[in-house]
Amino acid sequence: xxxxxxxxxxxxxxxxxxxxxxxxxxxxxxxxxxxxxxxxxxxxxxxxxxxxxxxxxxxxxxxxxxxxxxxxxxxxxxxxxxxxxxxxxxxxxxxxxxxxxxxxxxxxxxxxxxxxxxxxxxxxxxxxxxxxxxxxxxxxxxxxxxxxxxxxxxxxxxxxxxxxxxxxxxxxxxxxxxxxxxxxxxxxxxxxxxxxxxxxxxxxxxxxxxxxxxxxxxxxxxxxxxxxxxxxxxxxxxxxxxxxxxxxxxxxxxxxxxxxxxxxxxxxxxxxxxxxxxxxxxxxxxxxxxxxxxxxxxxxxxxxxxxxxxxxxxxxxxxxxxxxxxxxxxxxxxxxxxxxxxxxxxxxxxxxxxxxxxxxxxxxxxxxxxxxxxxxxxxxxxxxxxxxxxxxxxxxxxxxxxxxxxxxxxxxxxxxxxxxxxxxxxxxxxxxxxxxxxxxxxxxxxxxxxxxxxxxxxxxxxxxxxxxxxxxxxxxxxxxxxxxxxxxxxxxxxxxxxxxxxxxx
Amino acid sequence: xxxxxxxxxxxxxxxxxxxxxxxxxxxxxxxxxxxxxxxxxxxxxxxxxxxxxxxxxxxxxxxxxxxxxxxxxxxxxxxxxxxxxxxxxxxxxxxxxxxxxxxxxxxxxxxxxxxxxxxxxxxxxxxxxxxxxxxxxxxxxxxxxxxxxxxxxxxxxxxxxxxxxxxxxxxxxxxxxxxxxxxxxxxxxxxxxxxxxxxxxxxxxxxxxx
Numbered sequence: 001x002x003x004x005x006x007x008x009x010x011x012x013x014x015x016x017x018x019x020x021x022x023x024x025x026x027x028x029x030x031x032x033x034x035x036x037x038x039x040x041x042x043x044x045x046x047x048x049x050x051x052x053x054x055x056x057x058x059x060x061x062x063x064x065x066x067x068x069x070x071x072x073x074x075x076x077x078x079x080x081x082x083x084x085x086x087x088x089x090x091x092x093x094x095x096x097x098x099x100x101x102x103x104x105x106x107x108x109x110x111x112x113x114x115x116x117x118x119x120x121x122x123x124x125x126x127x128x129x130x131x132x133x134x135x136x137x138x139x140x141x142x143x144x145x146x147x148x149x150x151x152x153x154x155x156x157x158x159x160x161x162x163x164x165x166x167x168x169x170x171x172x173x174x175x176x177x178x179x180x181x182x183x184x185x186x187x188x189x190x191x192x193x194x195x196x197x198x199x200x201x202x203x204x205x206x207x208x209x210x211x212x213x214x215x216x217x218x219x220x221x222x223x224x225x226x227x228x229x230x231x232x233x234x235x236x237x238x239x240x241x242x243x244x245x246x247x248x249x250x251x252x253x254x255x256x257x258x259x260x261x262x263x264x265x266x267x268x269x270x271x272x273x274x275x276x277x278x279x280x281x282x283x284x285x286x287x288x289x290x291x292x293x294x295x296x297x298x299x300x301x302x303x304x305x306x307x308x309x310x311x312x313x314x315x316x317x318x319x320x321x322x323x324x325x326x327x328x329x330x331x332x333x334x335x336x337x338x339x340x341x342x343x344x345x346x347x348x349x350x351x352x353x354x355x356x357x358x359x360x361x362x363x364x365x366x367x368x369x370x371x372x373x374x375x376x377x378x379x380x381x382x383x384x385x386x387x388x389x390x391x392x393x394x395x396x397x398x399x400x401x402x403x404x405x406x407x408x409x410x411x412x413x414x415x416x417x418x419x420x421x422x423x424x425x426x427x428x429x430x431x432x433x434x435x436x437x438x439x440x441x442x443x444x445x446x447x448x449x450x451x452x453x454x455x456x457x458x459x460x461x462x463x464x465x466x467x468x469x470x471x472x473x474x475x476x477x478x479x480x481x482x483x484x485x486x487x488x489x490x491x492x493x494x495x496x497x498x499x500x501x502x503x504x505x
Numbered sequence: 506x507x508x509x510x511x512x513x514x515x516x517x518x519x520x521x522x523x524x525x526x527x528x529x530x531x532x533x534x535x536x537x538x539x540x541x542x543x544x545x546x547x548x549x550x551x552x553x554x555x556x557x558x559x560x561x562x563x564x565x566x567x568x569x570x571x572x573x574x575x576x577x578x579x580x581x582x583x584x585x586x587x588x589x590x591x592x593x594x595x596x597x598x599x600x601x602x603x604x605x606x607x608x609x610x611x612x613x614x615x616x617x618x619x620x621x622x623x624x625x626x627x628x629x630x631x632x633x634x635x636x637x638x639x640x641x642x643x644x645x646x647x648x649x650x651x652x653x654x655x656x657x658x659x660x661x662x663x664x665x666x667x668x669x670x671x672x673x674x675x676x677x678x679x680x681x682x683x684x685x686x687x688x689x690x691x692x693x694x695x696x697x698x699x700x701x702x703x704x705x706x707x708x709x710x711x712x713x714x715x
Contacts, residue, residue, distance in 0.1 A: 108647075108702055109669070116671050118691035124526060139691070181623050261554040261623040267630035267690045309519040331629035331690055332521035332547060340519075 013075040028076065029069035031062025036076050043080045053077055054091045065093040120173040121270055121334035126352070134355050137238040139174045142354040152356070157455035160360050162351035163320055164456045167276035169341055170353050172326065173334065175221070176240025177269055178233040178247070182260035185229050191255070191395055192247065193223075194380050195388045200225045205300040205315055208233075209380050209388055210243070211397030215406050217374045217383065219243050222317045224302050232265075232313075236370050240266050250396070269313075270334035272341060275324040277502070278348045283307075283314075283325050285344040286337075290314060292325075299504040308340035318503035319358065321365035321496065360452040363461060365500075366416065366493035373414060373449040373463055379406055383414045384470065384493070412446050413469035416491040417462040420476065424486045425460040426451045430479045432466055432488075442480065456496060463493045521547065523714050524632055524693040538710035540644055542700055543635040545685070546714050549606025550631060551599040552592075553613065555622035565616045569609070570599065581663045581676050590663050590676060598674070598687075603628065631674070632693045634700065637683035640707040645684070647703045649675070655682075669699045 014036050017024055026036035038057045047053045059073045060066030066073065070090065078088045109115075118139045126133075126142045132152075134143035146155040162168050180188065189197040193208035200206050205224040212218050219242075221234035235243040247262045274282055283292050290297065290305035297303055302315045310333040318324035329337050342350055359369070368374065368383055379401060380389050389401065400406060417426060432446040446466030454461045466472065472490045479486045492498070523544060535541055557563045557576055567573045572584040574597055581590040588600040601609050606628055613624045636644065642653050648669035652658060663676040673696070674687035688696040701709060 108699075113669070113695070113699055113702060116692050116695035119524075119694060120691065121522060121524060179623075179625050181625075182621060259621045261625075263552050263554065263623070263625045263627070265625065265627060265630065268627045269629070331524075333519050335522050336519040 011075065013072055013079055028073045029057075029059045029062065029066070031064060031069070032058040034059040034069070034073070039073060039076050040080050043077070048081065050074060050077065050089050050091055060091050065097075066091060118174075120171055121331050122171050122173070122272075122338045125335060125338060126171065129352060131352070131354060136174060136355070139237060141174060141237070142171060142352070144354040144356045145352050153453065156356050156360060157453070159351055159353040159357035160455045162349060163276050163322055163353060163357065163361055165277065166349045166351065167274065167278035167282050167345055168320075168351045168353045168357075169338070169345075170273040170275065170320075170358055171271070171338075172273045173270040173331075174237035175266075175271065176233075176235030176237065176243060177264070177266045178235065178240075178244055179230075179263045179265045180223075180233055180247075180260060181227075181230040182258075183229055184258040184260045185231050188247070188251070188255075188258055188260045188262075189223060189231060189233070190393055192250070194390060194395055194397070196390050196392065197223075202227060203302050205302060205317055207388075209385060210246075211380065211395070211400075212376075213397055213400060215379050215397040215400030215403070216376050217370060217378055217380060218376065220368070220370050222300075222315070224315055226302070238371060240264070268331060269328045270331045270337075272327045272329075272334075272338055273319070273324060274327060274341065275318065275320045275322045277323060278345075279323045279325055282341065282345045282348055282350060283327075286340055287312075287314070294505060308337045308344075310337050312337070319367060320361040320503075321367070321500070322361070322502050323505050324503060359450070360454060363450050363452055363463060363493075364454055364456065364496040366463070366495070368414070368463075369450070373465070378412070378414075378465065381406075382411055382465070409471075410468045412465040412467055414449075414493055415464055415466055415469035415472065416493040416495060417448065417464045417477070417479075417488040418491055418495075419460055419462075420487040420489060422459045425453055426462045426464075426479050426486060426488065427481070430481065432464055432477050432479055434477055436478045436480060436485050440480075445477070448479065454495065461495050462488070466490065524690045525697055525713060526694055535710040535712070537708065538638065539640040539707040540636065540638040540704040540709040541712070542697075542704065542709060543637075543712045544697070544714045545633040545635055547603050547628070548586075548633065549599075549601040549603045549609065550626075550628045551601070551606065551610055551613070552625045552627050553589075553597040553599050553622070554595055554625075555617060555620055556595055559620050562617065562620045562622065565620070566613065569612045569616050579662055579664050581661055588676075590674065592665065592674070598627075599624075629690065631687045631689055634686045634688065634697065635678075635683065636686055636700065637679075637681045638707075639681075640704070641682050641684060643707065644700065644703045644709070645675070648699065649673075651675070653677075655680075668696060671696055 014026060028034050028036055034057045042053045042056045047056050054060050060070045074088055075085055078085045116138050129145055131142035131145045133140040144152055144155045186198050192210055194211060195208060202225050205222050207222050209217055210219040219235050219239045223231055223233045225231055244262060244264050251258055280292050287305060287307045290303045297316060299316050302313060304313050307327050310329045313328040315326045317326050426448045428448055428451045430448045431444045433442045434445055446464055448462050448464045451462040475490050476487055477490060479488060555562050563574050570589060572582050574589050575582045575591045579591055581588055586602050590598040592598050610624050610626055645653055649666060651664050651666050660677050660679050665674050671692040676685040678685060701711060
């Protein structure tokens, strides 16, 4: 019997390809598809260190950190380098070394603890009244208040008509509020906003647009002059913290010589926005130390007084386009004042409204929502608000508005759209074309940014950003949908009460 | 006018309310609990902004408060029910009994009128939870990355940081350890729920301001 020759056990790191087959890939790291050829290439390219080879090939960079591949990979590398495996070494594993569950990482941040739900002092009242809620950043805002048996559209139609025909109250507490005071407060506003602020009288309010250094709108709001060197700035709900950080960044890094202090008071005040033809009548029933008549209390002005027994700041500011009084009271008294408004207004048919109705009402007036009708690529001129861009003074973003790109005539501009059939509601985000083809691709000239059914007008309305839109009034454009094409006419985005008589009354 | 009068709102005392929801919660007896959480009665809170390098600013403010402003970062000074909490190099939170707040604000504004300073009422913007007991530090550590060990953080020290997923101002009052935790009003329910959850393994007694 022949004796079998014994040889030491030898590792085979790489199975040689058979000569008569086409070349095959020797996969080493199955997570990142790294082959033996990749490792050999790394060496040819001059990489020697195991850490460099790892980064060049991504061997050992998967979630297993090489636990299923590194032994082979490092051995092939050693073989290719002609070095000892121990001399080549291993790579640094990233944690966790032992696999852990997502549950361990999540800990107790589950269910209602997963993310904070920010609520206003009137929240429980909204819940009891049957509101459904919408997330605005981390806030829960009432979306609409359906009665029994109502669909969302039914509820929104009813709330919208109540706003235009009677009186409604909106919880506007979530909007950012920044107290700005100091000798250079007006100068700060002048540099931050596109329009002029140095001549705003005490007790008056003004709408402002804020741009980034690129000239694009990033926030808007009404700012009120409370005193000689004292202002209250309002921001959108989602941008409250961002705007304060923006102001502080400019003050601390670019304008340290400006003598002005900015402090958030968003949480100190709550806001009940009373709106509608009967708004003044409702206010009379809860407030007897402010003269509410138009001459004493004009549109876009402020009075301090007492509402339902609570010290209040009241501003005539309107986002709905109706006669409106924004009642601001310290937060702990918010629910008291809210309830008093609803008790006092019972025989007026006072109705709570949510964000959906608010969106419809402002769209009927062509008022923009930053973040919906703007997306970081829209300038004030694109919005048709060129009159708000001061020619006199410098402000953040002004220089960018004179770039060739921001001066183009065919930029996307805000317009209104009315479907030709008077019935079709255009989906938000739908693309707009001038020429319809049997199938895509078609040349897109813009998109629908806001779209609603208007109960007051009896037909759908929409706002859109369309190339050269300001010069297209009256033209017909097309919105191709999956099953049909909707024709729409370009109009002004102001669909109702264009002279603003209702809100100025 | 008569019809008008019938619908006047009842202007009897308006009611101040806590941001916590109405749901009552039963818990262990405070005497046996290793941690107690208390929703403090409302206090007055003023933001004071000003430059301590401006000659006279700090001394004038101290003259009104009755005690010195803390000038060392992350420290607090107090006298009775009044506290001054360092929030930044040019920012303090002044805490006082609620009925004294307006007067205190007026006095500070007057005494500091020649300085570049601001005093803003933010009394309603935060709630304060008292957290104390043998395991209070453990509860906080579950959601706070700051080193709270007694050798580096003790009574009289404060810090603005995160508690789990919200902002908090933390002020250590005593060695129990006892803390005041300031949470923005809209986050109060979240923070309260989180603290109760974090404390439940030790036994946590909760009491509410009603």
